[in-house]
Amino acid sequence: MTQRLPLIIFALVMAVIPLVPGIPPFWIVLLDNIGLAALVAMGLVLLTGVGGLTSFGQAAFCGFGAYTTAVLTTAYGVSPWLTLPASLLVSGIAAVLLGIVTVRLSGHYLPLGTIAWGIGLFYLFSKLEFLGRNDGISGIPPLSIGSFRMLSPDTIYYAIWVAVLLSALLTMNLLDSRTGRAIRALRRGHVAAEAFGVQTPRAKLLVFIYAAVLAGLSGWLYAHFQRAANPTPFGAQAGIEYLFIAVVGGAGYVWGGVLGAAIVVILKEVLQSYLPYIFGGQSQLETIVFGIMLVLLLQLAPQGVWPWLMSRLPFKPARKTPDTSVKLEHQKRAPGSSPVLLHIEKARKQFGGVLAVNDVSFDVNAREIVALIGPNGAGKSTTFNLITGVLGATSGKIFVQGKEVENAPPQEVVKLGVSRTFQHVKLVPDMTVLENVAIGAHLRGNSGAISSMLRLDRSDEARLLAEAARQIARVGLSDQIDQLAGSLSLGQQRIVEIARALCVDPMLLLLDEPAAGLRHMEKQRLAALLRQLRDGGMSVLLVEHDMGFVMDLADRIVVLDFGTKIAEGTPAAIKRNPDVIKAYLGAAA
């Protein structure tokens, strides 16, 4: 309950404000505007700050919400409350259509795409006959409960702020869940998330729709607050302003959206009313100051105001340690027909003219540690990417437990019980070790976005976190469980990746240079852990450059050179193999 306390206090304060005698009505109007902007900004926080999808076009979704209710209430006489679901639905459907196109865009194409459709939709709003063209639609009825009509700013105030608080609560619930972790992993690229079964395009589309629905809600409230809708507040300028709000407040934080809305709306008001006095009646001066402040802010505090404030708090919010007594059931997998766990048959990968992997074949049996070694550029990591489906093979076949993996995507490969770590650590640095590791258990939970928002996922969630905590304890990082992954040393981050891979409950563990960056003692502990895993029935395939480590640990070694397998055998045999010595030391040695 202590985590909810600040929220409850905030809600109470907001509820009391309009009742304070003598409060200027104008302040209430400002608070209404802040609430409306905060709703859109909150969506952007999820979309841009958390999910990494920058959108300049959110204002257009407000437009969908506002125009839906405007048309339905004025032309068809529908009750405003009935238009709420319609408004949300229309914004949501618009988001699905635009999202299918938009979320496929990579890199900077994405923000540019949102600018383009943002402007396109603005012109569409201002040209369509049934939306009243540039004049828009007026005479929208107010919201009412029974005979109580929310005509004044201080009555609709409650509708707006209830919406803001509810949305904030739902959004925070969503972020603190299985789906939320998948969303938070998006910003760091898709490869790591997909390796643990996250359907990244679906997760992106989900946040896109969520942000659009919040914007639609804001638009619906706006239409009934202003009692009119015209294209101007839904144009490109407004879209830019919403992004500005999110960046000012702190794009990665739900409350950053609310704080940013407060700062920007109040600042704008102050600038609009005082700048003309200073500079003698020139209009639009506030946009100049706005633009300059945006540039300044990016140079001075690119993270936004909210995290800056939070880091100055005298107390830190306590984190709950997961109860590790909750059991998570093992993954049910069809018993293998063959003792060969992984069978690679003439796998080949060509990048243009470069043959990275040249008809490589080898097996990994059950309960076996196999090492894949070779000089730099030998094709070891590419082989890993072929096995895990990150890259499609040019030719050749890969079987897991006798079942052919026909260029299946990473999300399917991990379901077969193959999990991996990465040569270049792919953790989410601003998530805790626990949260990072829990991504590994993604496929072992089943609650979706809606149940997460409504907190119906708690037992599922407790099981996932318990499993994550157990795997962290297993690799010996329990003391760091609540630290941010980015604050650990590189060696520890590699170990966190192993814990995450173990959360899959794999049969085969692929480790890409797990010992790099580890100290001697840590390497010994890692070797002991891997032996223990093998004795427990797991197989390990690892790429490693530390020969002492490999020779001690591996049951069998496969040597690659320039994409071709040059040797395979026990460590003792490999040490004496002339081809291997030649590959590592050159012909003269």
Add this chain to the structure above:
Amino acid sequence: MNTTIMLFLLQDGITNGAIYALLGLALVLVFAVTRVILIPQGEFVTYGALSYAMLATGQVPGTARLAVAMGLVAFALDLFFARKALHARLVMRSAALNIVFPAALLGLIYALVGPNTPVAVNIALALLIVAAIGLFLYRIAFQPIAHTSVLVLLIASVGCHLALQGLGLVFFGAEGLRGPALSNTAVTAGPLRFTGQSLAVYGLTVGFIVALWLFFGYTKTGKALRATAVNRLGARLVGIRTTLSGQIAFLLASVIGAISGILIVPITTLYYDTGFLIGLKGFIAAIIGGLVSYPLTAVAAIVVGIVEAFSSFYASNFKEVIVFTLILPVLVLRSLAAPQVEEEKD
């Protein structure tokens, strides 16, 4: 539709398209060197055009004073960032570029301005003003954050656009302006009449495309500029002055923008905020060109111009909707064609 109308529309489209091509080239140039998606490119257009128009009426445009003010800020920034290793040569060089140059320009304008100043002088002055603004804009807004992600640069770029557009209203007012024509010659070919103005548009566009293409493809400086974009640290390690590269890119972009503005202001009335839309259309072309290819950008710009001309004839209400929707399929194709590499962000 008869052929005459079609020819007219084509001619109109190609003329506009050539302007978009110029802007698209400037955008590609800036992006290729600095990774900044230059939203304020449109402001360079209006600043150039309207400064020229004001000079033609014998007034001193506010942009000249803005250049002086921005120069002062740039000088202060130079001093601040070099505070640990200040030496006389550095201070002198910075002062010459940031203070003496815009101040001298302002003095020159006061000395030369008048209703009878030759067109060529006015053009030169307008170009110099915008060049100074472009240069200082990079120094002030982008150089301190040059190492950050494309996204941060893009948001900063939007901030610059807002500030410059607001200033544009202060300098030029809400009323549109039109400038005097560069030349009154005209050539008639069949039903079409080519003014000297539109011929200048074609000539300059082709000239710039060829020049930029040669510059980036075949000169050492051009290659150094491209290297900066790919890897700033790597470029610095091999001795390229990365801040200089950025300044050159912005200088070129602002001059190109101003030239486009001066080319169109005799044809159409420009308002303080017209540049944004014009710039965005150059943008569409630049994106079709993948923000890397000059010839492709030029071709795409012509296509954008022609689509715009035809849609303004057939569905004038939805002209902008059509033009901006054009970008979406292109973006999708671009994204699909781009190799699926992991982006290391932050």
